[in-house]
Amino acid sequence: MPQQTYFINNAFLSDGWTANVRLSVDDKGFISRLEKGVCAERGDQKLGTVIPGLVNCHSHSFQRAMAGLTEYQNSPTDTFWSWRKTMYRFANLVSPEDLQAIASYLYLEMIKQGYTSVAEFHYVHHQPNGTPYSCASQLSQSIINAANIAGINLTLLPVLYMTAGFDGQPLLEEQKRFGNSVARYLDIQNEASQYCANQHQHNVGIALHSLRAVPADPMNEVINHFVKQSVSCPIHVHIAEQTQEVEQSIKSLGKRPVEWLLDNHAVDQQWCLIHATHMTPEETTALARSGATVGICPTTEANLGDGLFPLREYLDQGGHIAIGSDGNTCTNPMEELRWLEYGQRLVTRTRNVSSDNTELHTGTNLYGRCLDGGGRAIGQKTGALKLGCRADLIVLDDNSADLANIATDSILDVLIFGTSQSLIKDVMVNGIWKITHYHHADEERIKNMFISATKAMRG
Numbered sequence: 212m213p214q215q216t217y218f219i220n221n222a223f224l225s226d227g228w229t230a231n232v233r234l235s236v237d238d239k240g241f242i243s244r245l246e247k248g249v250c251a252e253r254g255d256q257k258l259g260t261v262i263p264g265l266v267n268c269h270s271h272s273f274q275r276a277m278a279g280l281t282e283y284q285n286s287p288t289d290t291f292w293s294w295r296k297t298m299y300r301f302a303n304l305v306s307p308e309d310l311q312a313i314a315s316y317l318y319l320e321m322i323k324q325g326y327t328s329v330a331e332f333h334y335v336h337h338q339p340n341g342t343p344y345s346c347a348s349q350l351s352q353s354i355i356n357a358a359n360i361a362g363i364n365l366t367l368l369p370v371l372y373m374t375a376g377f378d379g380q381p382l383l384e385e386q387k388r389f390g391n392s393v394a395r396y397l398d399i400q401n402e403a404s405q406y407c408a409n410q411h412q413h414n415v416g417i418a419l420h421s422l423r424a425v426p427a428d429p430m431n432e433v434i435n436h437f438v439k440q441s442v443s444c445p446i447h448v449h450i451a452e453q454t455q456e457v458e459q460s461i462k463s464l465g466k467r468p469v470e471w472l473l474d475n476h477a478v479d480q481q482w483c484l485i486h487a488t489h490m491t492p493e494e495t496t497a498l499a500r501s502g503a504t505v506g507i508c509p510t511t512e513a514n515l516g517d518g519l520f521p522l523r524e525y526l527d528q529g530g531h532i533a534i535g536s537d538g539n540t541c542t543n544p545m546e547e548l549r550w551l552e553y554g555q556r557l558v559t560r561t562r563n564v565s566s567d568n569t570e571l572h573t574g575t576n577l578y579g580r581c582l583d584g585g586g587r588a589i590g591q592k593t594g595a596l597k598l599g600c601r602a603d604l605i606v607l608d609d610n611s612a613d614l615a616n617i618a619t620d621s622i623l624d625v626l627i628f629g630t631s632q633s634l635i636k637d638v639m640v641n642g643i644w645k646i647t648h649y650h651h652a653d654e655e656r657i658k659n660m661f662i663s664a665t666k667a668m669r670g
């Protein structure tokens with residue numbers, strides 16, 4: 212039996228904007244019925260303009276504590292590698308309690324701005340000297356707890372991290388918290404899966420930090436472990452983010468990172484490649500045709516000076532994309548989408564790079580692609596208002612000046628390119644209202660926990 216029914220004036224469905232839609236949501240939070248072009252019935256909750264919530268396909272929660280604190284010059288040639296020193300300092304300060312508080316606040320911010328699911332690429336596993344906690348998955352549990360406190364759907368991706376570089380050098384002192392053998396990694400992955408086994412809105416996948424941090428044999432071992440058990444879960448990997456990484460890959464593996472991965476693994480829709488910034492046209496085509504998703508993190512890639520993803524070429528070959536907040540200096544998906552397009556405009560000196568003849572509106576095109584790619588990247592039924600999907604949705608503020616007097620097919624363009632105000636009034640996650648009238652019920656408490664947790668760290 213449906214738990215609740217909703218009548219929506221204007222809904223963004225998989226096949227476009229549709230008027231007068233009735234949704235039924237069952238007691239597990241799934242859409243159990245969808246009717247179009249109908250009238251409201253007694254007992255329906257009435258909603259105005261509704262769009263599906265987005266998936267954030269890539270986050271490192273603890274980095275939210277250091278947002279804005281790396282914006283000063285260390286040397287005239289600052290790069291990703293000098294940023295990484297500050298990141299390691301924060302990674303080594305965070306306790307399980309701190310991580311839970313920081314992630315809770317971060318996830319609350321994400322929900323308020325339109326993300327209803329997050330994939331946490333979680334690589335800090337142990338105590339600072341590398342000794343495991345008495346419960347090996349302690350920090351994974353902090354992340355799961357945080358998702359429950361804020362009320363976001365979580366895809367936890369415990370990360371395998373083994374070496375300090377392509378040549379197999381042992382981990383540096385500041386990387387000890389991240390390191391695992393394959394056996395210990397599988398234990399953490401298993402423990403974390405047990406910890407959230409009864410919560411269908413969460414799932415646990417696999418993450419391989421990068422080709423420089425995971426040698427070929429352990430990578431095979433982990434993937435084969437799941438293949439043998441016929442377990443199909445998301446597999447995420449950082450790849451080709453930095454030109455230095457590409458050069459080292461060619462030197463050590465004889466191939467570029469994306470080329471090597473595609474040649475050595477059956478990359479398919481189970482995979483999400485994070486960044487994939489530096490590719491040849493041949494790699495771009497092969498990756499697009501593999502069925503994998505690329506997780507693009509525009510504000511982080513800009514912040515770190517990574518480079519620019521070959522978006523148009525990849526989309527032209529049928530590639531799938533999702534967006535991630537990565538370093539969490541920005542938790543607003545509309546800004547990620549805006550910069551995904553703006554980066555392309557700046558280098559090509561053209562406009563509306565992401566639109567095509569299937570969908571002329573750039574905002575609609577980007578939003579629709581990232582809804583689809585987001586669901587693929589986390590292997591969950593989300594990202595669409597359709598039967599069998601989770602009821603993860605956003606109600607826009609129809610009383611805003613920005614949405615007044617505009618045609619329906621411009622709504623997503625306005626949301627992404629036409630305003631710096633939030634137009635997200637209410638957010639439903641997994642069938643439950645988490646944001647009502649711009650407000651989360653536990654907002655003050657969660658914010659205060661974040662402030663306490665970051666006091667010593669930021670000092």
Ligand SMILES: [Zn+2]
Binds near residue numbers: 269271449485537538
């Ligand atoms: Zn990352």
